[in-house]
Amino acid sequence: MLHLTSLSAMRIFESAARLGSFRAAAEELNLSPSAISHAISKLERDLGTALFERNTRNVTLTLAGQTLLNHASNAFEELRRGVEMISSNKTHLLRVHCAPSYAAKVLSPRLPAFLKENPEVEVRVASSTTYARFTDGLFDVDIIYGEPQNREDLIVIPLSEEIVSPLCSPEMASSLRSIRDIFRFPLIRSDLKRIQWIDWFEANNLGSPPVPTMSFDRSFMALDAAANGLGIALESNVLARPDLDSGRLVPAFVGACRDNRYIGHYLAYPKTGSQRRLAKVFAEWLAR
Numbered sequence: 001m002l003h004l005t006s007l008s009a010m011r012i013f014e015s016a017a018r019l020g021s022f023r024a025a026a027e028e029l030n031l032s033p034s035a036i037s038h039a040i041s042k043l044e045r046d047l048g049t050a051l052f053e054r055n056t057r058n059v060t061l062t063l064a065g066q067t068l069l070n071h072a073s074n075a076f077e078e079l080r081r082g083v084e085m086i087s088s089n090k091t092h093l094l095r096v097h098c099a100p101s102y103a104a105k106v107l108s109p110r111l112p113a114f115l116k117e118n119p120e121v122e123v124r125v126a127s128s129t130t131y132a133r134f135t136d137g138l139f140d141v142d143i144i145y146g147e148p149q150n151r152e153d154l155i156v157i158p159l160s161e162e163i164v165s166p167l168c169s170p171e172m173a174s175s176l177r178s179i180r181d182i183f184r185f186p187l188i189r190s191d192l193k194r195i196q197w198i199d200w201f202e203a204n205n206l207g208s209p210p211v212p213t214m215s216f217d218r219s220f221m222a223l224d225a226a227a228n229g230l231g232i233a234l235e236s237n238v239l240a241r242p243d244l245d246s247g248r249l250v251p252a253f254v255g256a257c258r259d260n261r262y263i264g265h266y267l268a269y270p271k272t273g274s275q276r277r278l279a280k281v282f283a284e285w286l287a288r
Contacts, residue, residue: 010072012039013051017061017069092121094278097132098143101219102265105239107143107286114285121278129192140275141282142268146194154268155276157283162236164195165259166252167243169229173250179204179257186213186231190222195260197234203258223249236264 016025016036026033044051051065061069098107103125111123132142134154142148148156168176172185187197189212197209213231216222219239226233227248243249267286269279 009039009043009046011076012036013043014069014072014076016040016059017051017065018073020058020060022059092278094121094123094141094275094282095139096123096125096141096143096282097139098125098127099129099145099265100127101223101239102143102145103127104220105223105242109242110286114282117285118281123282134270134273140269140273141279143286144266144268145192145264147263147266148268151268153271155271155280155283157267157287158263159265159267159287160238160263161261162238162264163259163261164193164200164234164236164264165257166200166232167223167235167240167249168226168232168252170247170250172229172232173252176252179253180206182206182232182252183210188212188222188225188231188233189215190219190233190235191215191217193219193234194264195234195262199260200234200257203260238264 012025012029012031015028016022019025019028022036022040023033025031026036029036040051047064047068049064050062051068052059053062096107104127107125111125115121115123126139129145131144131148132139134142143159148154166182168185176182176185187210189197197212201207201209214225216225219235222233223235223240223243225231226235227243232252237244240249267283269276269283273279
């Protein structure tokens with residue numbers, strides 16, 4: 001059945017279905033309305049089912065038409081992405097995979113400066129907690145939380161040292177007189193953090209920490225909860241920088257506690273990647 005259906009016919013169907021009008025599809029595709037109507041009628045005959053319900057004023061999708069539109073839209077989007085991936089004029093396209101909280105709190109605020117310095121570069125960012133698989137060609141750079149494994153074929157650059165300390169709203173901080181006051185306030189846990197409350201309590205000889213009142217699987221959500229006065233978050237000064245600079249968050253205990261320091265994030269890119277030169281420029285800029 002599929003070989004009877006041409007790509008041009010599917011393109012005409014997708015346009016008409018998306019716009020809800022044969023005339024609008026004709027304008028979008030620079031065809032006549034009659035050409036659109038004939039193409040869709042032929043497609044319906046080939047498929048053996050009606051795709052549109054027609055009346056004198058407009059057209060609406062049948063159930064079969066809606067099902068086909070869902071698949072056609074996804075297929076054309078995948079085709080567009082594939083063409084862009086192999087297009088020879090995308091020599092200045094940098095595809096970045098990034099840990100979600102770093103993307104939201106560090107990369108996004110800083111990207112305008114990089115693009116200003118490198119106006120010929122286009123940057124695309126995707127985020128997840130998984131590592132990028134460079135073998136599939138989807139990404140040129142990965143910003144990772146935690147040191148990457150299987151790094152033999154990678155250039156790996158440690159990013160800045162991070163200080164992990166209790167952070168809270170200014171209003172909450174005004175009620176904290178000593179380090180032991182932390183027992184009187186709700187604690188916020190970041191589930192995926194390598195440094196947890198038990199580590200901080202141990203470093204400050206405070207015994208076992210209370211059970212956190214709430215927990216989040218993303219640091220940026222824990223930071224937002226703390227800024228909204230929901231408790232004290234144990235978080236990185238690098239991720240919290242926008243909130244610290246704006247005054248939404250402040251250190252809970254300035255100079256009164258031992259904080260943890262570590263390299264939390266790393267940048268990696270393939271030694272033999274097609275965009276390794278551009279990746280190197282980006283890495284050097286980010287590590288400043």
